[in-house]
Amino acid sequence: xxxxxxxxxxxxxxxxxxxxxxxxxxxxxxxxxxxxxxxxxxxxxxxxxxxxxxxxxxxxxxxxxxxxxxxxxxxxxxxxxxxxxxxxxxxxxxxxxxxxxxxxxxxxxxxxxxxxxxxxxxxxxxxxxxxxxxxxxxxxxxxxxxxx
Amino acid sequence: xxxxxxxxxxxxxxxxxxxxxxxxxxxxxxxxxxxxxxxxxxxxxxxxxxxxxxxxxxxxxxxxxxxxxxxxxxxxxxxxxxxxxxxxxxxxxxxxxxxxxxxxxxxxxxxxxxxxxxxxxxxxxxxxxxxxxxxxxxxxxxxxxxxxxxxxxxxxxxxxxxxxxxxxxxxxxxxxxxxxxxxxxxxxxxxxxxxxxxxxxxxxxxxxxxxxxxxxxxxxxxxxxxxxxxxxxxxxxxxxxxxxxxxxxxxxxxxxxxxxxxxxxxxxxxxxxxxxxxxxxxxxxxxxxxxxxxxxxxxxxxxxxxxxxxxxxxxxxxxxxxxxxxxxxxxxxxxxxxxxxxxxxxxxxxxxxxxxxxxxxxxxxxxxxxxxxxxxxxxxxxxxxxxxxxxxxxxxxxxxxxxxxxxxxxx
Numbered sequence: 027x028x029x030x031x032x033x034x035x036x037x038x039x040x041x042x043x044x045x046x047x048x049x050x051x052x053x054x055x056x057x058x059x060x061x062x063x064x065x066x067x068x069x070x071x072x073x074x075x076x077x078x079x080x081x082x083x084x085x086x087x088x089x090x091x092x093x094x095x096x097x098x099x100x101x102x103x104x105x106x107x108x109x110x111x112x113x114x115x116x117x118x119x120x121x122x123x124x125x126x127x128x129x130x131x132x133x134x135x136x137x138x139x140x141x142x143x144x145x146x147x148x149x150x151x152x153x154x155x156x157x158x159x160x161x162x163x164x165x166x167x168x169x170x171x172x173x174x
Numbered sequence: 175x176x177x178x179x180x181x182x183x184x185x186x187x188x189x190x191x192x193x194x195x196x197x198x199x200x201x202x203x204x205x206x207x208x209x210x211x212x213x214x215x216x217x218x219x220x221x222x223x224x225x226x227x228x229x230x231x232x233x234x235x236x237x238x239x240x241x242x243x244x245x246x247x248x249x250x251x252x253x254x255x256x257x258x259x260x261x262x263x264x265x266x267x268x269x270x271x272x273x274x275x276x277x278x279x280x281x282x283x284x285x286x287x288x289x290x291x292x293x294x295x296x297x298x299x300x301x302x303x304x305x306x307x308x309x310x311x312x313x314x315x316x317x318x319x320x321x322x323x324x325x326x327x328x329x330x331x332x333x334x335x336x337x338x339x340x341x342x343x344x345x346x347x348x349x350x351x352x353x354x355x356x357x358x359x360x361x362x363x364x365x366x367x368x369x370x371x372x373x374x375x376x377x378x379x380x381x382x383x384x385x386x387x388x389x390x391x392x393x394x395x396x397x398x399x400x401x402x403x404x405x406x407x408x409x410x411x412x413x414x415x416x417x418x419x420x421x422x423x424x425x426x427x428x429x430x431x432x433x434x435x436x437x438x439x440x441x442x443x444x445x446x447x448x449x450x451x452x453x454x455x456x457x458x459x460x461x462x463x464x465x466x467x468x469x470x471x472x473x474x475x476x477x478x479x480x481x482x483x484x485x486x487x488x489x490x491x492x493x494x495x496x497x498x499x500x501x502x503x504x505x506x507x508x509x510x511x512x513x514x515x516x517x518x519x520x521x522x523x524x525x526x527x528x529x530x531x532x533x534x535x536x537x538x539x540x541x542x543x544x545x546x547x548x549x550x551x552x553x554x555x556x557x558x559x560x561x562x563x564x565x566x567x568x569x570x571x572x573x574x575x576x577x578x579x580x581x582x583x584x585x
Binding site for chain 2: 108111112115123127128130131134135136139142143146147148149150151152157160161164166167168171
C-alpha cells in the first residue's frame with residue numbers, strides 16, 4: 027500500500043460521512059516539500075506500472091525495479107535523500123522508505139567518519155581522548171575506507 | 175508535533191491514531207533537515223558490521239546505539255530476512271596436514287571462496303582445534319577445541335573479530351578407555367536470551383553375559399549467562415540405548431538441535447533403528463523421532479520450507495528430499511521432491527533456502543545446484559587449501575553480537 031497517510035485521510039473522511047469530490051479535495055501535507063513529493067509520486071507510478079507489466083513474474087518485477095532504482099539514484103543528489111526519507115516516512119510509503127534508506131546506507135557504507143558527520147550535519151561530542159580509544163578498539167574497521 | 179500549524183488547516187484533517195513524526199529540525203551546519211532517531215536507525219540497520227563499528231566514532235549517540243542489544247537484534251533480523259544472497263560457511267579438513275579450515279563463499283564475489291582464519295595471534299598459541307564440532311547461530315561460530323590440555327569451546331564472531339573461550343574439563347567419572355564418543359551442539363534459548371552449548375559423553379559398556387555393547391550417554395549443558403555446566407538426568411533417553419552418529423549430518427532448527435543416531439531398545443536387538451535425537455534448548459528436553467525405513471542408505475538433516483527435512487541419497491544419481499510436514503509426527507514424513515540427475519556428485523552438504531543445494535563432487539569441489547533451473551555452479555577454488563575435504567556447511571549472516579567476561583580474545 028502506497029501513500030498510506032493519504033489513504034488514511036480519505037478513510038477518515040468516509041467515516042465522517044462527509045461527501046467530498048475526491049478529485050478536487052485538497053489534502054494538506056504540511057511536512058512535505060513539493061520536490062520530494064514529485065519524486066515519490068513518480069516512483070510510485072513506476073512501481074505500479076512495472077508490477078502490472080510483470081503480473082506473475084516476481085523476479086522480473088524485482089529486476090526491473092532495481093534497474094529503475096539505479097537510474098533514479100543517478101539523478102538524485104545524496105543530500106536530497108534525507109528529505110526523501112522524511113517525506114516517505116511521513117506519507118507512510120514503506121517501499122520508498124526502504125529504498126531510500128538502502129540508498130543512503132549504500133552511499134555512506136565505505137566512507138570516513140568525517141564524511142558521515144558532514145552528510146548528516148553532525149558534530150563530534152566526544153571528550154578528549156574518548157574518540158581515540160574507540161578508534162583503537164576496532165582499528166581494522168578503518169582500513170580500506172574511501173578517500174574523502 | 176506542530177499543533178500550531180493544525181489550527182490553520184481544515185478541521186477535517188485529523189491526526190488521530192496514526193501520527194507521523196516528522197520533526198524537521200534545522201541542523202547547525204547547513205539548512206538540510208536532520209533525521210529523527212528512528213529514521214537514522216532505519217539507515218544504520220542496513221549497514222554492514224564493519225561500517226557500524228567504525229561509525230561508533232561519529233557521535234556519542236551512535237556509539238550507544240551500535241552497542242544497544244535491541245538495535246543489535248534488529249540489525250541481525252534485518253540481515254537474516256533481507257539478504258538475498260547470504261554467504262556460506264564451509265568447515266572441512268585438510269587431510270594431509272590435519273588442519274581444519276573454514277571457508278566463506280560470497281555469492282556476490284563471483285562464487286569465490288576464501289579461507290577464514292580464526293586462529294588469531296593470541297588464540298593460535300593457546301589452542302589446537304578439535305574438529306568434532308562446528309556450528310553458527312546469530313553470526314556466532316562455535317567450535318570445540320583443546321586448550322592447555324583440556325577441552326574447551328570457542329565462541330567467535332568473525333564480523334567483529336572477537337571471541338570467547340569456554341573451558342571445561344572432562345567429567346571425573348569417565349575412565350578414558352571407556353570413552354567412545356563425544357558429541358556437541360550449540361544453540362540459543364529464546365526465552366532466556368541465552369546461548370547454550372551441549373556436550374554428550376558416550377561410554378561403551380560390554381555386557382559380560384552376552385557381549386552386547388551398550389552405550390551410555392551423559393548430557394551436560396553450559397549456559398553462557400550462568401557461566402556454568404549442569405548435568406541433565408532422568409530423561410527418557412537414559413532408558414534407551416542410543417548411539418549417536420556424528421557424521422556431520424545434524425541440524426539446528428527452531429531452537430532445537432537434531433542428531434542422527436541408532437536406537438537399540440531391546441536387549442538382543444542390533445543398533446539399526448535409525449532415529450533423530452533432538453534437544454530443545456529452551457526447555458532442555460530430549461525427544462526421539464523415528465525415520466521411515468525407506469530412508470536408505472545415507473541421510474543428512476536439513477531445513478526445507480520451514481520444516482525439518484531429510485536429504486536421502488546414495489543409491490543412484492538422484493537425491494530425495496523428505497519433509498516432516500508436522501514436526502514430531504512420524505507419519506508426516508512426505509517425499510517433497512527428487513533432485514537429479516546428478517553425475518559425479520559424492521554427497522549433499524546442505525540445503526540453502528528452498529532453491530539450492532550445496533554438494534560435494536568426487537574431487538571434493540563445492541558445487542551449487544539450483545533445483546528450479548537445474549543450473550550447476552562450481553564454487554571457485556582460489557584460496558582453497560590443497561587437499562580439502564568439506565564436511566559441514568551453514569548459511570552465515572554477520573552480526574554485532576558480542577560476549578563479555580571470561581577469556582576474551584581478538585583475531
